[in-house]
Amino acid sequence: MKKLLGILVLGLLFSGNVCAETKNIGNGLSINIPSKYKYFEITVRQIVSRFPDIVLDELGDDFGIGMNAKLIVIANNQKTIKFFDEVTSVTGIKKLNRKYLQPIMQIAEDPKFAQMILKEVQKKYPNKDFENMPEEEAMELFFEVSQNPKMVKKFEKMFEPILKKFQSAYNLDKYTILFIGDKKADIIDQISYKNIDELVQLVKDGLNEIYEESKDPSLKGLKDLQFEIAKNLQGDLYLYSDDNVDTPYVNSEHNSEIFLTSNKDQIIAMMSICLKKCNGSTDFAEIIRPSNLYKGLQTKTQTNPNTSDIASQLEQLNKLYKSGALTKDEFNKAKKKLLN
Numbered sequence: 001m002k003k004l005l006g007i008l009v010l011g012l013l014f015s016g017n018v019c020a021e022t023k024n025i026g027n028g029l030s031i032n033i034p035s036k037y038k039y040f041e042i043t044v045r046q047i048v049s050r051f052p053d054i055v056l057d058e059l060g061d062d063f064g065i066g067m068n069a070k071l072i073v074i075a076n077n078q079k080t081i082k083f084f085d086e087v088t089s090v091t092g093i094k095k096l097n098r099k100y101l102q103p104i105m106q107i108a109e110d111p112k113f114a115q116m117i118l119k120e121v122q123k124k125y126p127n128k129d130f131e132n133m134p135e136e137e138a139m140e141l142f143f144e145v146s147q148n149p150k151m152v153k154k155f156e157k158m159f160e161p162i163l164k165k166f167q168s169a170y171n172l173d174k175y176t177i178l179f180i181g182d183k184k185a186d187i188i189d190q191i192s193y194k195n196i197d198e199l200v201q202l203v204k205d206g207l208n209e210i211y212e213e214s215k216d217p218s219l220k221g222l223k224d225l226q227f228e229i230a231k232n233l234q235g236d237l238y239l240y241s242d243d244n245v246d247t248p249y250v251n252s253e254h255n256s257e258i259f260l261t262s263n264k265d266q267i268i269a270m271m272s273i274c275l276k277k278c279n280g281s282t283d284f285a286e287i288i289r290p291s292n293l294y295k296g297l298q299t300k301t302q303t304n305p306n307t308s309d310i311a312s313q314l315e316q317l318n319k320l321y322k323s324g325a326l327t328k329d330e331f332n333k334a335k336k337k338l339l340n
Contacts, residue, residue, distance in 0.1 A: 030290040040073040064185030075175035083170040181267035257284040
């Protein structure tokens with residue numbers, strides 16, 4: 001019985017830890033596809049064929065986006081892949097608009113919705129003259145009140161039926177989006193002569209500009225986004241952030257990681273999202289590991305929350321070895337496999 005138990009543990013260790021398939025995604029790059037995850041890929045050429053109004057202008061040249069640039073999605077379930085398939089098709093967009101976006105907009109555009117927020121703002125600032133207040137100041141006050149836990153609960157209650165229906169259809173949980181350019185990006189030459197401090201300030205100014213132009217309260221967090229700019233082992237600049245941008249509309253804990261770099265002068269953008277049982281991270285590190293594009297992976301490995309799981313498995317292995325269920329050779333092989 002002990003021997004059978006030992007063989008079972010070895011089988012789990014040697015098969016269960018083979019948790020990713022390495023896939024070549026072009027331009028000499030490889031990524032990991034975690035076990036049981038689904039893969040979706042579409043080129044800009046395919047997208048343009050479906051949406052002829054899309055024009056690749058100077059922005060396409062700046063970021064090296066041509067017809068062979070591609071969008072890749074890796075998700076832990078097929079329903080999420082279905083969402084990205086639909087959002088890149090005309091019929092899919094119409095369906096999403098009809099079933100989810102229009103009902104949400106009807107609620108948001110209802111005068112009662114604005115009155116509800118205005119009432120809360122007036123409660124907090126009874127002496128403010130809202131009729132003569134500049135729009136920017138009014139938006140700031142609306143945003144401040146909308147972050148109140150009481151208001152967040154009201155938002156959730158109002159939108160909950162639609163969001164539940166959407167989540168049931170697409171099961172957004174853990175997914176990663178990659179965009180890979182297909183030609184030299186002009187922006188690489190534009191930033192190559194700048195030092196790190198200049199680039200950091202450039203990004204901060206850009207994020208602030210995005211918010212100032214939109215005045216969308218959900219984007220206010222961009223102004224204080226924490227990020228890192230450095231060079232990877234290949235000497236290419238990268239931007240990395242694991243700072244979650246919170247929105248006042250949905251009170252859900254989540255984790256996100258954003259990564260932007262280049263390979264052979266072609267832009268690579270990546271965003272990993274985790275909405276459930278995240279343990280403070282996403283699948284970013286595992287997926288990007290084979291590419292050698294991100295220098296910070298060693299640090300992430302050292303602080304990986306799975307470290308406690310490894311310690312527990314090592315303890316179990318040691319107990320099996322001491323009980324005689326595993327030979328010394330079997331124990332050493334299993335231990336080496338687990339630590340690697």
